Amino acid sequence: MRYVLVLAGALLAGPAARADEVDDALARRLSGVVRDFRQPTAARVEAARTLVKLGGRASAAVPDLVAVLARLRGNEQEPLQEVIVEALGQIGAASKAALPTLAQSTHRSVDVDQAVKIATELIVNASDSQEVGVLSQQLSSRDASIRLRAAKGLADLGQTARSALPALNAALADPDSDVRRAVIGAMRRIDPNGRPSDELVRAIATDLVDPDPGIRLLAARALARLGPFAAIAAQDLALVRSDPDPDVRRAVLEALNRVSLPLPPQP
Numbered sequence: 001m002r003y004v005l006v007l008a009g010a011l012l013a014g015p016a017a018r019a020d021e022v023d024d025a026l027a028r029r030l031s032g033v034v035r036d037f038r039q040p041t042a043a044r045v046e047a048a049r050t051l052v053k054l055g056g057r058a059s060a061a062v063p064d065l066v067a068v069l070a071r072l073r074g075n076e077q078e079p080l081q082e083v084i085v086e087a088l089g090q091i092g093a094a095s096k097a098a099l100p101t102l103a104q105s106t107h108r109s110v111d112v113d114q115a116v117k118i119a120t121e122l123i124v125n126a127s128d129s130q131e132v133g134v135l136s137q138q139l140s141s142r143d144a145s146i147r148l149r150a151a152k153g154l155a156d157l158g159q160t161a162r163s164a165l166p167a168l169n170a171a172l173a174d175p176d177s178d179v180r181r182a183v184i185g186a187m188r189r190i191d192p193n194g195r196p197s198d199e200l201v202r203a204i205a206t207d208l209v210d211p212d213p214g215i216r217l218l219a220a221r222a223l224a225r226l227g228p229f230a231a232i233a234a235q236d237l238a239l240v241r242s243d244p245d246p247d248v249r250r251a252v253l254e255a256l257n258r259v260s261l262p263l264p265p266q267p
Contacts, residue, residue: 024060027051031064034084041077048083052090059094061087066098075109082115089119092126099123128160136167139183144176151182155189162190172203180206184222196229205236208252213245220251227258234259 033039033047051058051065069084085102088095102116102123131153138150154161154168168190171183184203187196204226207219223230223237237256243249 027058031061089122155186224255
């Protein structure tokens with residue numbers, strides 16, 4: 001056991017950029033100690049604490065940690081339970097599969113419950129952040145269907161996907177109209193109270209000349225809701241005041257009136 005901890009200490013003290021194979025090997029060796037019920041509790045706790053220090057580099061330990069936590073009952077070996085839960089939280093997104101087991105590990109003790117709460121928040125936040133990063137990258141895929149799914153996925157994440165706003169703003173110029181509309185919807189859902197960018201307003205205004213009167217109507221109403229924040233679309237609205245559809249014409253006139261209002265005072 002002392003050999004394992006000395007090895008762990010040496011690796012933790014080394015450069016941050018370690019080979020994945022080395023991290024995985026260390027994580028599995030430590031989780032093997034945690035899993036081994038023949039080991040003294042103190043040794044198992046110490047191994048789990050080293051996994052806490054490894055954090056995201058210890059993702060290979062997750063299956064063993066989950067198995068041990070699921071096997072323990074009530075307040076059995078409470079210090080070990082607590083540090084296993086802490087390790088899962090520090091590992092982050094790779095511990096997403098542990099969430100059901102964590103949920104079943106509540107009501108054992110005050111300390112374990114608190115550890116479960118913190119670990120769950122860390123895992124969920126890390127998972128959302130990881131998902132946001134992947135979806136943001138997919139917005140630039142060559143495949144329009146992938147870009148569309150990415151925009152809708154970010155919309156589903158809501159305000160937790162705020163870090164994706166720059167990528168979404170860039171995607172407003174997407175040549176596919178369905179993708180562009182999904183991007184608009186995602187931005188408004190992620191930042192419902194934020195001031196719209198000029199790119200967002202122009203993207204909405206693009207639909208004022210769509211062949212479908214229903215889409216033109218939605219665009220005019222969206223600009224009306226933005227009011228003076230959509231002032232740069234005034235010329236686009238003026239050009240379609242004679243739209244052949246009476247509902248669209250009324251919506252355009254309403255939007256023109258609203259975008260011409262003065263901006264509200266700064267708080």
